[in-house]
Amino acid sequence: xxxxxxxxxxxxxxxxxxxxxxxxxxxxxxxxxxxxxxxxxxxxxxxxxxxxxxxxxxxxxxxxxxxxxxxxxxxxxxxxxxxxxxxxxxxxxxxxxxxxxxxxxxxxxxxxx
Amino acid sequence: xxxxxxxxxxxxxxxxxxxxxxxxxxxxxxxxxxxxxxxxxxxxxxxxxxxxxxxxxxxxxxxxxxxxxxxxxxxxxxxxxxxxxxxxxxxxxxxxxxxxxxxxxxxxxxxxxxx
Numbered sequence: 564x565x566x567x568x569x570x571x572x573x574x575x576x577x578x579x580x581x582x583x584x585x586x587x588x589x590x591x592x593x594x595x596x597x598x599x600x601x602x603x604x605x606x607x608x609x610x611x612x613x614x615x616x617x618x619x620x621x622x623x624x625x626x627x628x629x630x631x632x633x634x635x636x637x638x639x640x641x642x643x644x645x646x647x648x649x650x651x652x653x654x655x656x657x658x659x660x661x662x663x664x665x666x667x668x669x670x671x672x673x674x675x676x
Numbered sequence: 677x678x679x680x681x682x683x684x685x686x687x688x689x690x691x692x693x694x695x696x697x698x699x700x701x702x703x704x705x706x707x708x709x710x711x712x713x714x715x716x717x718x719x720x721x722x723x724x725x726x727x728x729x730x731x732x733x734x735x736x737x738x739x740x741x742x743x744x745x746x747x748x749x750x751x752x753x754x755x756x757x758x759x760x761x762x763x764x765x766x767x768x769x770x771x772x773x774x775x776x777x778x779x780x781x782x783x784x785x786x787x788x789x790x791x
Binding site for chain 2: 595597599601605606607608609612614650652656658661662663664665666668669
């Protein structure tokens with residue numbers, strides 16, 4: 564089955580700097596890659612997603628890149644702000660097979676002001 | 677106008693008891709899921725239902741039994757609770773897989789503590 568690895572497990576950046584979180588997946592059939600943000604005690608919330616027919620997607624300060632050949636995808640957050648501090652999860656799924664999300668282990672992002 | 681709701685929010689119970697968690701979504705979605713988040717924050721899918729039909733059943737102990745009375749509701753019943761069942765259980769919903777809109781919306785979670 565699918566296996567998703569996520570790095571780093573913790574990341575501290577200074578406010579205004581960029582943050583990059585990387586994930587690799589094992590199943591070449593996976594075609595949907597969402598990123599979720601989870602604040603302490605809250606639900607995971609989708610912040611951006613990408614499908615396998617796209618190499619890059621941006622939404623304001625957030626961008627995701629996908630390299631299908633290498634089977635890895637990354638989240639880029641620019642101009643980080645204290646409110647970006649949270650746990651970030653990457654996930655992979657095969658959309659047509661029930662869209663079962665397999666999550667990475669999460670990255671704790673701390674933005675220091 | 678809560679999109680995905682769960683009850684209860686907190687559940688404290690003793691080993692050996694049976695308990696249920698309820699989930700409801702008002703988004704008109706066809707597919708609902710149960711995820712378990714353990715103490716290390718790892719999120720893992722347990723079950724998925726599409727329009728009341730079970731489509732994903734991970735290797736979960738058969739003490740866990742999901743039930744979907746209609747496509748807006750998905751409940752999780754747990755028999756003979758064990759210490760290791762302590763976790764946060766999240767319900768989620770989405771449109772039918774493959775429709776092109778894949779986002780899964782999560783409920784607020786139910787924190788289960790087994791003593």
